Amino acid sequence: MTDSNASLEAEAARWAKELGKGATRLVLLAILDKGESYGYEILGRLQQRGVRTIATTEAGIYPVLKDLESKGALKANWRTTADGVPSRKYYRITANGTRLLELLRQEWKEYLKEVKSLTEA
Amino acid sequence: MMDWTTAAKTRLETEVARLTQAHGGLGSSDGARELQADLHERAQAIATQAGAVQVTAGHVDAALAAIKDVRTSYFAAATTEAAAPFLPRAAALLLDTLAVAVVAAALLGIGFALSLTPAPAFASGIFFPLTLLALAILLPIGSGICEAAWGRTPGKWALGLKVIATDGGRVTRRQAFLRNLSKLHWLAVLLDYLIGFRDARGPGSRASDHYLHTVVIATKARR
Numbered sequence: 001m002t003d004s005n006a007s008l009e010a011e012a013a014r015w016a017k018e019l020g021k022g023a024t025r026l027v028l029l030a031i032l033d034k035g036e037s038y039g040y041e042i043l044g045r046l047q048q049r050g051v052r053t054i055a056t057t058e059a060g061i062y063p064v065l066k067d068l069e070s071k072g073a074l075k076a077n078w079r080t081t082a083d084g085v086p087s088r089k090y091y092r093i094t095a096n097g098t099r100l101l102e103l104l105r106q107e108w109k110e111y112l113k114e115v116k117s118l119t120e121a
Numbered sequence: 122m123m124d125w126t127t128a129a130k131t132r133l134e135t136e137v138a139r140l141t142q143a144h145g146g147l148g149s150s151d152g153a154r155e156l157q158a159d160l161h162e163r164a165q166a167i168a169t170q171a172g173a174v175q176v177t178a179g180h181v182d183a184a185l186a187a188i189k190d191v192r193t194s195y196f197a198a199a200t201t202e203a204a205a206p207f208l209p210r211a212a213a214l215l216l217d218t219l220a221v222a223v224v225a226a227a228l229l230g231i232g233f234a235l236s237l238t239p240a241p242a243f244a245s246g247i248f249f250p251l252t253l254l255a256l257a258i259l260l261p262i263g264s265g266i267c268e269a270a271w272g273r274t275p276g277k278w279a280l281g282l283k284v285i286a287t288d289g290g291r292v293t294r295r296q297a298f299l300r301n302l303s304k305l306h307w308l309a310v311l312l313d314y315l316i317g318f319r320d321a322r323g324p325g326s327r328a329s330d331h332y333l334h335t336v337v338i339a340t341k342a343r344r
Binding site: 038039040057058059062063069070072078082083084085086087088089 | 122151154155157158159161162163188189190193194195285291
């Protein structure tokens with residue numbers, strides 16, 4: 001019974017992780033909408049807030065940041081902040097990114113509404 | 122900034138070089154820089170948390186152990202794009218050269234036509250130096266402008282090719298203009314390709330692409 005519960009919990013955690021992957025794009029755009037930042041700093045913020053379902057690893061966010069950059073939603077530039085410290089790739093949201101964020105927010109609300117109506121009695 | 126021991130600095134450099142060699146593909150330049158910066162910051166945070174006064178090689182190792190998937194994190198996104206083969210790239214260059222020849226011929230034709238009319242001599246005369254100017258600089262400058270704006274020249278568009286930065290992002294204006302400078306002379310283009318053949322990215326890549334961290338890729342759609 002305990003094994004079965006553990007297995008179900010693992011399944012639920014996997015499912016939550018899959019959901020989180022989809023939402024990473026929206027979360028990253030929303031964070032960068034508040035101000036420019038770099039990958040490691042964003043990661044730190046997510047981890048500090050104890051985020052569990054959204055990707056909180058380098059592998060979860062770097063490819064998404066690069067993809068958003070290649071699509072013109074983000075613009076990046078390398079910047080050195082202090083002597084002897086390697087330069088950082090700072091990302092900032094573009095006008096296209098802001099529009100995309102707005103659309104993703106709408107889609108997300110719609111998604112939540114639909115799921116809620118389908119899953120609640 | 123916290124002090125780093127020499128061993129820690131060496132370990133950081135060595136590990137970044139080793140991982141870049143192991144996983145780095147087209148995006149190795151930006152990926153390596155990002156990995157180095159992350160390891161640097163993470164190692165320093167670990168040392169601070171441990172109450173250390175210096176960052177040691179052990180802190181670098183701990184920082185590295187905390188990164189779960191180096192390939193996906195720093196190198197995967199860019200390596201999904203393979204460099205376009207030599208032939209379509211050469212064909213695109215030929216098409217762009219033909220387009221320049223058409224423009225030059227048109228300018229020459231206008232100048233010649235004007236010379237047959239009673240128009241003042243300078244009106245027709247201006248088209249001859251313009252033709253020479255077009256032949257000399259339209260290919261490199263025009264290609265630079267097109268690539269900076271759309272990531273492709275008309276020839277590349279026709280062949281379904283696109284220039285991107287090796288980190289997967291758009292090429293910058295600087296990259297677009299500099300990578301087309303060799304088109305000022307056919308010998309420079311030839312040298313650019315010949316030197317580029319030594320590059321691990323495969324045949325068809327130019328030396329300028331290597332140094333500017335750009336790559337020409339084949340895209341399915343001409344978008």
